[in-house]
Amino acid sequence: MSAARLLVRAIVVSDGRSPRLPEVLGAIADQTLRPDILDVVIPADAERPAVPEGLAVEFVEGGRTYAQGIARVLGAAPAHPYEYLWLLHDDTAPLPTALAQLVATAKKRTAAAVVAPAHVRWDDVTRLVNLGVTTTRVGARRIDLVDEDDINQGQYDERDDVLAASLAAALVRRDVWDELGGLEPAYRGFGDSLHFCRLAWRAGHDVVIVPVAKVRHAQDSLTGARSLSSRDRGASRRRDSSYGQRRTGEWVHALAWAPALAVPFLVLWSFVSAAFRAVLRIAQNESRMVGADLAVPWRVLARLPRVPAMRARVRRSATRPPSAVAPFLVGTRTVLTTIRGRELRAYDRWRAQSAPSDMVRGELADAAVRRRLGLGVVTTLALAASIALHGTWLTALASGRMLAGSALGVTDVPLDALWERTWSGWSADGFGSPALDGSFAALLVPAAALPGGTRVWIGLLLALGVALASVSAWFALGTATRSVWARGLGALAYGLWPLHLQAISDGRVGPVIAHVMLPWFAMGLMRAAGWHRGEAVGGGEEFPATRTPSPSAAMGAAFSFAVIVAASPVLLLPLLAVIVVAGAFAGRVRWRVWSAALPALVVSGPALVAAWHAGPLTRDAWAILARENGPALASGVVEPWRIVLGLTDSSAAAAVLPGLPGTVVVGAIGLVVVAAAVLAVASGRAPWAVAAGLIVAGIGVVTAAGAQAVVVVSPDGAGAAAANGFAGPGSSLVAAGLIGAAAAASSQVWNAGEGRGRAAVRLASSVAVTLAAGVLVASVVVEAWPGRAERGDVHPSTPVVLPLVAELEQRLATRERVLVLHDTPGGVDFTLLEDDGTTTLTGRAQVAADGSPLARPGESPATPATLSEAVATLAGAGEGADRTLADWGIGVLVAAPGSSTIAGSLAQIPELSLIGASDVGTSYRVSRPGSDQPIARAWIATEDGAVTTLDSDSWTGATASGGAAGTLVIAAPADPGWSATADGSPLAAVDDAQGRAAFAVPAGAQHVAYRYEDADYRVWWWAALVAVAWAMVGMIPLHDRRYLAVRR
């Protein structure tokens, strides 16, 4: 086709709401080459714009969509042989020479069906918006050929053939438009240009871009300006609103163009991709976009019925093979380059926003050196202190031993024990009991999953507890002060806090974790509200001058909070109060700050419900909230001033410092911290931070005093000793508050005052810092002095607790329990073991003061306390104990080493058979009375005495060889959570005289199975998992620098 004269029909389609329409018309009027015909499609009810003088405009009443508007114009006007359509939007204003250049190209490139201009920004014509697009080979990702906002320096002027370009302000041959059927409606306006251009190529035409022809494009559709009501325009204009439509358009494109066989896979892939992007959105803290991304595959599904028709149209109009457009499609490498380019641009923009001057840059570099040096020194000193205090633990861990203690139990807990505990909601301790929650076991699952298991990682947590707390505190104190000295001293004081040392020595894993995590929570909260300090530069200024609140930090605080309440539930209420108050002061980020409480609240959900049922404002309710999930032991109640100093009820004096009372020796760090806090108050510096620190400390004292005043571990009949609450977690709060207050007041004190005053302040601070450092060093020396009594009973121990024969029986499918007996002066003590040694790390089931499980208030399930009589019988070498033992699935008795009395008694009982003697105990097997079947966790007993054992773990079991009618007995207390099935149909529970779970098995049942399922527990478990996982993904600090890594 060649013609000296082309007919250009300009069509402006408007929804009648764009304020830019008059400007668009003006731009058309200003063209050096005006279009031959100008149709303006506008809704009937819209006000008609003013038309520039000399411009002939034909107004057409518009349809609902852009495509309908064009169709209406074309329907009324028959095609001209050389007619080109110039498709303008009401937000595209061509520069004066645009049409002339487009027409010139159209004349030259007669095969071109589309001749498209470069799109530039509406408000800045030097910035590019669009200069052609392409897509990947799969087609589900649109790739722009220029970076948005790239400065146009003519670098793309050579570009001509492209796969596609925006049809906005492009010249389109009328015959091709009619031949291809115009725009594809399935795209709903997003992606239809790409589809049309690709179709044009396949139909034997070209698509050409003319970089020198420029059109200003305001992108009203993209930014959602059209769909928003007029009230929302402006501030909340966000391109997020059209994201779902655009993304759906991309998938529709892929479905339309991919080989037919690939379509089902693409649909599946769209779900996978959406899930992946949703996770990324959480990481970016774009919670609104999570929904948009998750909705995409469903939208794709909704448009799926239109795909066959689209594909048919493509097939009909194609004259060229698919390989014709293959060179335009991009591969994985280009995609990655595009993403990387987007990240780099975002990073550059962030840098440009916060570009410091060269002088500031130098100071920042100096500060960074100081900071790294400080961190190095603090880490080294804290490690040295850890090694001085508990170096023997480290060597023991390295030689394959584990830490153990009466409260701690054994630390070599297998992963499956932790997992079964948290997943099932059934605590296997003792005879087992329904658990209130499984957060503590869940908290330790990662430690068990890592190489070395809990033996190594809990061991390291305790052995390096001082170092971990110090380093945590170092980072947290960075939000309060930039003074390396103040940070370092504060961090070490926090790490060496006496009650933290006590918790480590007692093996109180929960309070140790809480002490280590508390600084991270504080840091997250400060940064979430934007209250952290910038680096000190120049004369008392900070860089950056204003700190932006960080959503990732809020999620970090949320995660830390969840960990803290799982480890040490007593801190839920005080930290909740801190978050509520902090949020109230946080201004516009208040919701973000408050959101940091959500995961912890969900994790504590079962306990909150239990506390509510116990009477929301009673001591019982507080005892539930202050419960100890993990290792606990009774501790002496101390006066509040001792809590402030981090002291226990007895403080040993130091042999090296004979004149000093123990209170002063152990409380030296506390005294220094209190003195620093008093100085902070007196100085009047950083008043809000100091006040906040003091309030937190006050809350901590109340928490600690409240915790130690109630019984948080009630005797559960399974051997747990009663314990009141530990003052440690509250005292950690005191330490954090006071140290934080002192650190905040110390910020920039070096530059405070003038002249003599400044010199005096500097001298005084130097002396104070030296004194404080001296006290810290002296404290470590005193604590680690040879011969000083150990604070607690945690000690390295061999990981082999039970004789191998006994442990093997525990692991068999019959899941036998082991009863360990040991001599005492007045009789015998026993321990019922599910695992290799007493395990507290799986977390407590939690019982109320009356011994009923908190998960089942008012019920009194059978406990191992009922074994006492049988044990007494064993001790007297009497008869009949074996029946009780068999009834509760106890298959092996172990006489502890050195307990020769009980070993002698056991040797006399003919029903027991010796199965092994070693230096970890003498083992006897219990035989099932009247049957040759082994003892088991669960079995089916028939009327005639035949027994079939089930293969069990701690909460499920099954057998495939039932048969006769009988009773399924589970050697665990009856509970509504137990259910059993025979060949798939549920069994009726029957009463058992001993309180065990029992079910009637009908005759002929082959496959019999049972399991424990607690619906409430399951709901809370998943809710906690989702909340914590959300916080974990959200705390990845993507937002700050790479927030555009995933397109908006």
Add this chain to the structure above:
Amino acid sequence: MIRRLVVLGAAAAAIVAVVASGRIPVDPPVDAAPYAGEVTPAVQPLACPGPVEVPVGEIDAGDPDLGSGSSDKTYQALGDGRSDAGAGFLARADAAASVERIGSGDVAGLAAATCLAPVRDQWLVGGSTSLGSSARLVLTNPTDASTEATVTFYGALGPLEERSVVSIAPGGQQDLLLEGTVAEVPALVVRVSATGAGVVAHLQDSRLDGFQPAGTDWVGRGAAPATALVVPGVGAGADATTTLRLMAPEGATADLTLVGDDGPVDWGGVSSLQLDPGVVTEVEVPQIDSGAIEIHADAPVVAAAMRSVPRPVTDGPAGAVERDLAWMPAQAVDGAEARSVVATDHVVAVTVHTASGGRFTLTDASGAVVAQQAMAAHTTATLPVAVAAGTVLTAEGRFAWSLELEDDPGFVATLVPRATGVETATVEVGQVPYVGPGAGS
């Protein structure tokens, strides 16, 4: 100004928190009380040590007067269901005993032993390892499980460091010459702690005075350490000597009372006897025809008395005397249960003590009264007994009693009854954590 107030307000709030926290009432944690179970151990056979052995062996010097052994020996083992256990025997009966008369040689005399049931912890007060004395500990295990006995010793200077650990097979017997372990201890107290169902311990106390036999007897276990004990049957003829041996494991102050047939007898110088921990103390008992010693202490003690009866040497140096001895272990005063003993040859009398008064009735197995006497509180009685050997004699009530054995030419021995009821024991059962050997509990 506001900033100042904020800080001071916060500081005041913190101080108020500290003060207020001190007023929170405290609930102390209370642990569940341990379970105290009464256990009835399985009935075990009684065990007797067997014949006495001559400490130096049976040396035949050709002259019956110089040989250590003797050809004039009668050994009587009584009790139903007897079976051998080493040199001794087991008896499945309520009561069993052995008595041996050796007419000449080093161990001339009567040696009687009451067969006993095994216990885990027993104290034997008696024996000596000084020059001329031999103490042979015989441990018999009547149970079906092997046991390990730990033997510890107490002397006049307190607990001795030496100890012996002996394993005894089921139904087996082990003997231990204590002079090989703790030599030159003139007054011994032996404690035997055994595992399992326990062990039966008897101590053969054999003494020589130069060439003259100074007596032999079996020392059986006495009452467990207690604050109130009675040693019955300390009465003897005018030339006999009686020695009370006392020991308080943890130290005690003991009051001793000598009681005769008509009530307490004056015994000067033994009120508030100070007993150092583990120190074996011996006290001479005044001569009395029929009597018993009541011991009251402020802490548990163990005790026994030894009677040494002289007789003229029939064929030896002028003025030399031979002796025989009899050990009378202390009995608990509070036991009212039936106690039985099997009468052997040579039984002549029963000596009884009562602290509370009442009628003492000794019956045989058919219920026929063998001896009886109405007694006032704190009196003793010696009642003649003439029954055939093998008769099981039983008495009930709060009486401490023993059978007296005598034979010419001045041989003496005693047989102590044993409680026939099965003793229940209290076992405290607790639950504790267990984290492996050598840790916890």
